[in-house]
Amino acid sequence: MLNLDLSGKRALVCGGSKGIGRACAVELADLGAEVTVLARDAAALEAVRGSLSARFGQRHAIAVADASDANSVGAAIRGVLERGPVHILLNNTGGPPGGAILDAAPAAFAEAFRNHVLFGQTMVQAFTPGMKDAGYGRIVNIVSTSVRQPIPGLGVSNTIRGAVASWAKTLSMELARFGITVNSILPGFTDTERLASLTAARARGANKTEAEVADEMRATIPMGRFGEPSEIAAAAAFLASPAASYITGVSLIVDGGRTGTI
Ligand SMILES: NC(=O)c1ccc[n+]([C@@H]2O[C@H](COP(=O)([O-])OP(=O)(O)OC[C@H]3O[C@@H](n4cnc5c(N)ncnc54)[C@H](OP(=O)(O)O)[C@@H]3O)[C@@H](O)[C@H]2O)c1
Structure with missing residues (x-):
C-alpha cells in the first residue's frame, strides 16, 4: 500500500508563511509530520502554525530567519535542533x-545565490547529520520550470534556478547511500502572492491590465489555469514520504503541462 505516513517525522518548511511553502506545511502536517515553519514574519508564521493539523499530537513550531542573513539563519537552526532532528527539509524562499x-545588477545575482544556493547549503549541512542518524531523510527544493526552459523577464531567477538544480543533483548522489533523497519540484504558474506581483509588473511593463496579462499567461498552459499551491504541495509531500524511497535526484515539473520539454 502507498505509504504516505509521516507520523513521528519532523519537517522544517522554509518560506512556510505563505504560498507554496505554507501549502507544503499544511500537507505535511495532515500526513502526520511535526512541522516547523520558517520565514521572516513571525506573526504570519504563528498564524500558519496555529492552523496546522495536530491530529497526531504534533507540536508545531516557528523559526524566524531571513535567508539572506547568516546570523539569523544560524540562530534559527540552533533553535530547531534544540527540539530534535529534522527528517524532512523543504528548501524554499522568495523568488x-x-x-x-x-538590466540586472551583478549584485542581484550574488543576492539570489545567497538566498537560494547558500541558504540551502547551510540548511543541508545543519540537518543531514540527524537524517543520517535516523536513516531517513527527505530534502525537497522548490525551484522553477525555468530549470528546463528559461522564462522571459526572469533573468536572475532563471540563472539561479539552474545552479540550484545542479547543486541538488550533485547532493543527491552523495546522500543516497544514507537513505536521504534530494529532489526538486519545478512549479509552473502557481496562484500565490509571488505570481500576483510578477503579473502586476508585467502588466505595468506592457501597458496592459493585470487581467489581460493573466489571461495571456493562462493561454500558455494546456490545462488553461494557474496551479493551486496545494497541487505543488501534494507533489512535495509525496517526495517527502516513505513511498518515494527510491526516487532521488529528480526535478519534477508540476505546471499543468506548460513546459515544452520532454
Ligand atoms: N508562484 C509561482 O508561480 C512560482 C512558480 C515557479 C517558482 N516559484 C518559486 O517558488 C518559491 C515560492 O514561491 P511562492 O509563490 O510561494 O512565493 P511567496 O508567496 O512570495 O512566498 C514566499 C515565502 O518565502 C518567505 N521568504 C521570502 N523571502 C525570505 C527571506 N529572505 N528569508 C526567509 N523567508 C523568506 C516568505 O515569507 P516572509 O516574507 O515572511 O519572509 C514566504 O513565506 C519562490 O522561489 C518562487 O520564485 C513560484
Whole structure:
C-alpha cells in the first residue's frame, strides 16, 4: 500500500508563511509530520502554525530567519535542533525580482545565490547529520520550470534556478547511500502572492491590465489555469514520504503541462 505516513517525522518548511511553502506545511502536517515553519514574519508564521493539523499530537513550531542573513539563519537552526532532528527539509524562499537579464545588477545575482544556493547549503549541512542518524531523510527544493526552459523577464531567477538544480543533483548522489533523497519540484504558474506581483509588473511593463496579462499567461498552459499551491504541495509531500524511497535526484515539473520539454 502507498505509504504516505509521516507520523513521528519532523519537517522544517522554509518560506512556510505563505504560498507554496505554507501549502507544503499544511500537507505535511495532515500526513502526520511535526512541522516547523520558517520565514521572516513571525506573526504570519504563528498564524500558519496555529492552523496546522495536530491530529497526531504534533507540536508545531516557528523559526524566524531571513535567508539572506547568516546570523539569523544560524540562530534559527540552533533553535530547531534544540527540539530534535529534522527528517524532512523543504528548501524554499522568495523568488528573485523579475526583469531582463541585461538590466540586472551583478549584485542581484550574488543576492539570489545567497538566498537560494547558500541558504540551502547551510540548511543541508545543519540537518543531514540527524537524517543520517535516523536513516531517513527527505530534502525537497522548490525551484522553477525555468530549470528546463528559461522564462522571459526572469533573468536572475532563471540563472539561479539552474545552479540550484545542479547543486541538488550533485547532493543527491552523495546522500543516497544514507537513505536521504534530494529532489526538486519545478512549479509552473502557481496562484500565490509571488505570481500576483510578477503579473502586476508585467502588466505595468506592457501597458496592459493585470487581467489581460493573466489571461495571456493562462493561454500558455494546456490545462488553461494557474496551479493551486496545494497541487505543488501534494507533489512535495509525496517526495517527502516513505513511498518515494527510491526516487532521488529528480526535478519534477508540476505546471499543468506548460513546459515544452520532454
Ligand atoms: N508562484 C509561482 O508561480 C512560482 C512558480 C515557479 C517558482 N516559484 C518559486 O517558488 C518559491 C515560492 O514561491 P511562492 O509563490 O510561494 O512565493 P511567496 O508567496 O512570495 O512566498 C514566499 C515565502 O518565502 C518567505 N521568504 C521570502 N523571502 C525570505 C527571506 N529572505 N528569508 C526567509 N523567508 C523568506 C516568505 O515569507 P516572509 O516574507 O515572511 O519572509 C514566504 O513565506 C519562490 O522561489 C518562487 O520564485 C513560484
